[in-house]
Amino acid sequence: MKKQGFTLLFVFFVFLFFDWWVSDQSRAIKIDSNILYSIDDIFRFCYLKASFFHPVIFLNPNLKILSLVISRVFVEFLPLEMASLRIMNSLFSVATLFFLYRITETINPRRKLPFLPILFTLTSCAYFLVSISTLAESMFIFFLILAVYLFYSERYLFSIIIMSFLPTIRQEGALFLIAWVILLGRQKKYQYVPLLFIPTFLWSLANFLILGYSFSGTIFYRRLLGSDAPSGTLILPSEINSGIIMFLLPAAVLFVVGLLRELHNKKYFLIFLCTVLNLGFIIIANLIRFFTTGYLYSGLRFFAFSVPFISIYMSSGLEFVLHRFIQKKNSIVIVSILVAVISAGCMFYRLKAFQKISVVREDSVTSNQIASLEQISFWLNDYMQRNQVYNLYTLGDVSTDKFIRRLWMKVPGQVRYRVIVGKNSFQDMFTFKRTPIIKDKAIFISLEQSKLQYLSSFKKEFLKGFPEMSLEFYLVEPLQLI
Secondary structure: OHHHHHHHHHHHHHHHHHHHHHOHHHHHHOOOOOEOOOHHHHHHHHHHHHOOOOHHHHHOOOOOHHHHHHHHHHHHHOOOOHHHHHHHHHHHHHHHHHHHHHHHHHHOOOOOOOOHHHHHHHOOHHHHHHHOOOOOHHHHHHHHHHHHHHHHOOOHHHHHHHHHOHHHOOOOHHHHHHHHHHHHHHOOOHHHHHHHHHHHHHHHHHHHHHOOOOHHHHHOOOOOOOOOOOOOOOOOOHHHHHHHHHHHHHHHHHHHHHHHHOOOOHHHHHHHHHHHHHHHHHHHHHHHHHHHHOOOOOOHHHHHHHHHHHHHHHHHHHHHHHHHHOOOHHHHHHHHHHHHHHHHHHHHHHHHHHOOOHHHHHOEOOHHHHHHHHHHHHHHHHHHHHHOOOEEEEEHHHOOOHHHHHHHHHOOOOOEEEEEEEOOEEEEOOOOEEEOOOOOOEEEEEOOHHHHHHHOOEEEEEEEEEHHHOEEEEEEEEHHHO
């Protein structure tokens, strides 16, 4: 048994390592690449870098505290910058697959193909995307699957404790808590229900006392930079749509077959609850968005939470089809290998197509611009250190600009980053609180001269300009201090 477990673990590591390095997308996430892939990736890294100097970041309602604490540990002891977080997520992805395998063995000990859920999970585009990102989804899925495994192993108290921390990793944890409340209610163990909410309550209380957010706002916070903040809809190219159809249609058939087959299987009740809660929420949220805006939500990564559970149902569905129509064991092996090849092919097909999305291309910079940004960041850091300026300002409509994000990554961790969202109104990006005029000197980064009207109450001193990237730097300080 141990030998089989180590063999599976080795296969998982090889698979993820191979996917990690051959994918164009993984190379795009690297800091030194000409494509800075995700806004969220960069913000998260910069928050972690600054958390040592500004511990209040751990109460940022948009950055759940447990995910920040765990990520901070990896960044501290594995100082590879963005790569530290990617390695962390790869490890969580591998560990998730191990516990998924154990869950399959527990609920169906007679199953001949217990590796199928792992196969379907690995070849899921959504799961793969989060496994090579630097965001908290992989960590979230790991703790969720671990809690499910502990429940099926009849270690209910440990399962409850793990689940209680889930909302402090991502807000979707509050949704899955409903499943555990229902389970405890069915078992008449009501005394354990309050345990599910203790970590979230304590974190929300600290957030309320220090930052002034409401208890619900701590968990369900939504960032809004203001009227100047950029907005847009991610339009997927036809290649990725066709790739999704190629895989999702047969996957949906297997899922439905497995769902109907295990509908009255009591061991599947927790799997059923988690699947219905997550998929139901995604469907309802998309319907609301469609009827209010005319667009469907394009965040495929949120589907990743359901992938392991859907894969378990797909496994049951595939085994039913194989035993129903194919009797020979050799045929079962051949079909399983064929499914693996087709699934993996569809996954890579979609990943390649993903590179054609316009927002990815628009974020690219040239090698000359990369070199110029290095020189700019060196000058900016030197100036801020020599003059003891530890505030950085920009405007809401350019806060996600590809040049400004790259520069923010290079500034020292003690620098406080604020976005101007209106006349004399700032949003502190470390707490997401609106603040009045700051009484300290600051560096203001501008892309357009006309935008300086927002700084009418400041003394402005032009420092340096870089016309090739439309970047201008000003030293600003409030007039009342002069």
